[in-house]
Amino acid sequence: MATATRKKRRTKSERSAQAAEALARAVENDSHANYQPIIDGFVARGLKAEDIRPRENVFTYPAWQAKGRQVRRGERGVKIFVRVPVDESKPADTKPATPDGKKAKRTVGRRAVVFHISQTFEIGSDDAGQPLPVAPDGDDNQAPTPRKPDAQRIAAQLRRSADVLTKQIEHKLRPMTQRPTARRNWHYIQRQFEGQDMLKTQHAMHALADAWEAGTIPESLKAVRQRYAILRMVSKGVDTSGYYSARRTDEYRDNSETAQTLRRFLAGDADAARRAEEVEAAEQLTSRENELRLCSRPGFFPTPDSVIAEMLRRADIQPGDRILEPSAGMGHIIRALVADPLPTIRYAMGSIDIRWCEINAECREFIGTSIDYPRCQALSEDGVHDFLEIDPCDVGLFDRILMNPPFENGQDAEHVMAAADFLEPGGRLVAIVSEGLFYRRDRKAKEFREWLDEVDGYSFKLPDNAFDGPDAVRPTKVATRIVVIEEPAE
Numbered sequence: 186m187a188t189a190t191r192k193k194r195r196t197k198s199e200r201s202a203q204a205a206e207a208l209a210r211a212v213e214n215d216s217h218a219n220y221q222p223i224i225d226g227f228v229a230r231g232l233k234a235e236d237i238r239p240r241e242n243v244f245t246y247p248a249w250q251a252k253g254r255q256v257r258r259g260e261r262g263v264k265i266f267v268r269v270p271v272d273e274s275k276p277a278d279t280k281p282a283t284p285d286g287k288k289a290k291r292t293v294g295r296r297a298v299v300f301h302i303s304q305t306f307e308i309g310s311d312d313a314g315q316p317l318p319v320a321p322d323g324d325d326n327q328a329p330t331p332r333k334p335d336a337q338r339i340a341a342q343l344r345r346s347a348d349v350l351t352k353q354i355e356h357k358l359r360p361m362t363q364r365p366t367a368r369r370n371w372h373y374i375q376r377q378f379e380g381q382d383m384l385k386t387q388h389a390m391h392a393l394a395d396a397w398e399a400g401t402i403p404e405s406l407k408a409v410r411q412r413y414a415i416l417r418m419v420s421k422g423v424d425t426s427g428y429y430s431a432r433r434t435d436e437y438r439d440n441s442e443t444a445q446t447l448r449r450f451l452a453g454d455a456d457a458a459r460r461a462e463e464v465e466a467a468e469q470l471t472s473r474e475n476e477l478r479l480c481s482r483p484g485f486f487p488t489p490d491s492v493i494a495e496m497l498r499r500a501d502i503q504p505g506d507r508i509l510e511p512s513a514g515m516g517h518i519i520r521a522l523v524a525d526p527l528p529t530i531r532y533a534m535g536s537i538d539i540r541w542c543e544i545n546a547e548c549r550e551f552i553g554t555s556i557d558y559p560r561c562q563a564l565s566e567d568g569v570h571d572f573l574e575i576d577p578c579d580v581g582l583f584d585r586i587l588m589n590p591p592f593e594n595g596q597d598a599e600h601v602m603a604a605a606d607f608l609e610p611g612g613r614l615v616a617i618v619s620e621g622l623f624y625r626r627d628r629k630a631k632e633f634r635e636w637l638d639e640v641d642g643y644s645f646k647l648p649d650n651a652f653d654g655p656d657a658v659r660p661t662k663v664a665t666r667i668v669v670i671e672e673p674a675e
Contacts, residue, residue, distance in 0.1 A: 206247075219265045226263030227301055242302040254305040259342070262298040336402075339410065340394040346412050347390035354383045364653075371429040378431065381464050382420035386412060388460045389419050392451055405446050418444035419451070419461075470555050485545075486659050487514050488589045488617065492651055492667075493521045496587055499669055500615045504536040506584040509564065511572040511604050513541040516552040518587050523558040540564045540580070542572045573603055582609040589617040592663065595629035598622055601668060602636055611674035620646065620664035642670040 220239050227237045237243060246256055256262075357380025361373045393409065396402040409415060417439040424432050437444060452458050488496075496518070502508065510518050519541055539561040543549045549563070549570065565575055586607060590600035597618040605614055622630045623644070637644070644666045652661045 219267065222265055223263055223299060226265075232301060232303070237301065239299070243299050245297050245299055249300060249305050250308070253308050254302070255308050256300050256305050260300060260304040262300040262304070264296060264298050267295055267297045336397045336400065340397040343390045343394040343397065343410060346410075347387045347394070350383045350387045350412070354380050354387065356380075357383060367429040371425075371431055374431045375423065375425070378423055378433070381467065382416055384464050385419045385461060386416040388464070389415050389447065389451055392454050392456070395454075396450075403446065403450060405443060406450060409443060409447060414439070415447070418447045470551075485514065485591070486589075486652055486661050486663075487517045489652060490517075490521070492589075492617065492647065492665075493518055495647075496615045496617070496667065497521065499667065500585050500587055500613060502537065502585055507538045507581070507609075508540070509583040509586045509588075509604070509607055510539065510541040511564070511586065511588050511607075512590045512600060513543040513548065513552055514545075514589065515548055516541070516556055518589065519552065519556055519558075519561060522587075523556060523561060540583070542570060542575065544570050544572070546570075572600065577607045580607075582612070583607050584609050584612045586612070586614040586616075588614075592619040592621075595622075595627065595633075598629045598633035601670075602633065605640065605670055605672070608670070608672035610672055612672045614668075614670040614672075616668045616670075617647075618644075618666055618668050620666055623666065637668065637670075640670055642668055644668045 223239050223243055224234055224237045227243075228234055244252065246262075249256055357376050361369065363369055390412065393402065393406065393415075396406075409418075418437070418441075421437050422434040424430075424434050437448075451461060502522075508522065513519060519539060522537065522539055537560065539558065540563070541552065541561070542564040543552065563570075564572070564580055569575055586604050588600065588604060590597045597616075601614070601616045601618060604616070608614055618633075622633050624630075647665045647667060649662075649664060651665055652663060
């Protein structure tokens with residue numbers, strides 16, 4: 186089997202000769218075939234056409250070196266197609282002779298990249314045009330002072346590389362829009378993990394850029410600039426060995442000494458540490474939410490955002506209102522209440538009190554960790570979590586009640602009728618119930634319809650796909666209604 190031969194590295198004299206040859210070829214050639222593509226390429230990058238003069242201030246990289254100038258690192262030139270003469274020392278030419286009897290020069294097509302003089306600097310100065318330090322007189326044998334890295338340039342490179350991740354992060358962290366299944370949920374949580382890893386990487390790169398600019402970058406981290414390497418240093422592994430299961434491991438993907446130094450550096454930066462904690466918290470909530478999303482709890486169908494928006498519009502919440510959510514589930518209605526107010530809501534952020542009740546322990550724990558609002562707390566402080574066992578005299582009355590009770594075995598009728606006892610005079614209850622309560626002939630359905638007439642409540646049917654749309658957490662095709670009840674004012 187043939188083995189590849191390694192290309193011999195050119196010596197300094199060979200590189201200088203090639204640069205001189207490239208410059209001579211550019212100056213001697215009188216073809217204007219590439220002029221227009223060169224001008225068009227640099228005009229597209231913001232230069233004026235009159236400032237672009239090929240063979241005067243536009244040359245290839247080797248030609249600029251022969252002229253004593255260096256192309257700045259990171260500059261992008263304009264690609265062109267050129268004809269280059271073939272070395273006559275190579276195999277004999279087979280081209281026919283020209284009419285005057287002279288042998289025609291062999292040329293081959295090559296792609297080249299040319300740079301404008303504005304993209305270069307004079308050799309012997311830094312890339313800003315400032316002279317480099319030289320050895321003192323009388324010490325000709327002293328080694329030249331090594332060029333120090335340009336902190337501002339490196340910081341800018343880190344920021345640019347970090348900002349490239351923004352669109353990818355948004356794409357990775359987008360919500361699930363399909364009906365959740367075990368397989369789709371598996372892909373979704375892995376996508377979320379990838380987005381959170383990218384977010385950690387972006388924060389780390391910005392922290393490194395800040396340190397470069399401030400001159401506080403640790404010596405051991407000066408070589409840490411590659412995005413993928415940083416991602417491995419700040420992110421933990423993912424275990425996908427279970428059946429459609431994806432969980433974070435406790436081990437970092439890169440546990441080298443440099444990686445540990447970077448993590449200690451980020452932990453010592455207050456801003457970076459805060460952002461890392463936010464990402465970690467979001468990651469834990471994502472994992473927990475996905476576990477609850479696929480649980481097999483009967484009658485558990487969290488309220489979609491579109492339905493919540495309609496409930497809030499009907500509730501007409503006012504500043505200072507005391508609000509109850511007696512069947513909180515995963516807290517979707519509560520989160521909508523404590524988030525930035527929707528355009529249809531006229532209350533000021535932070536001016537409402539929220540109480541909630543939830544019988545499921547896992548959901549209670551999730552609400553407690555996912556909602557950070559000082560005026561939101563559990564309804565009962567005595568450890569009673571079944572809403573039907575709580576007396577209004579013990580917890581007080583409420584101005585607004587919003588609820589999406591379970592539908593199993595007519596529980597929606599029981600919960601709504603019990604919740605009405607918690608209304609203040611002039612208060613309003615907005616609830617989701619099943620369509621079956623309005624046509625079934627069982628005792629609970631009949632009693633609910635009679636009761637709704639007695640309290641002068643009204644209802645309206647939601648769209649057929651209200652709980653089966655893209656914003657449904659656990660889709661169901663059950664037909665639903667919104668019921669509105671108002672307690673008469675005294």
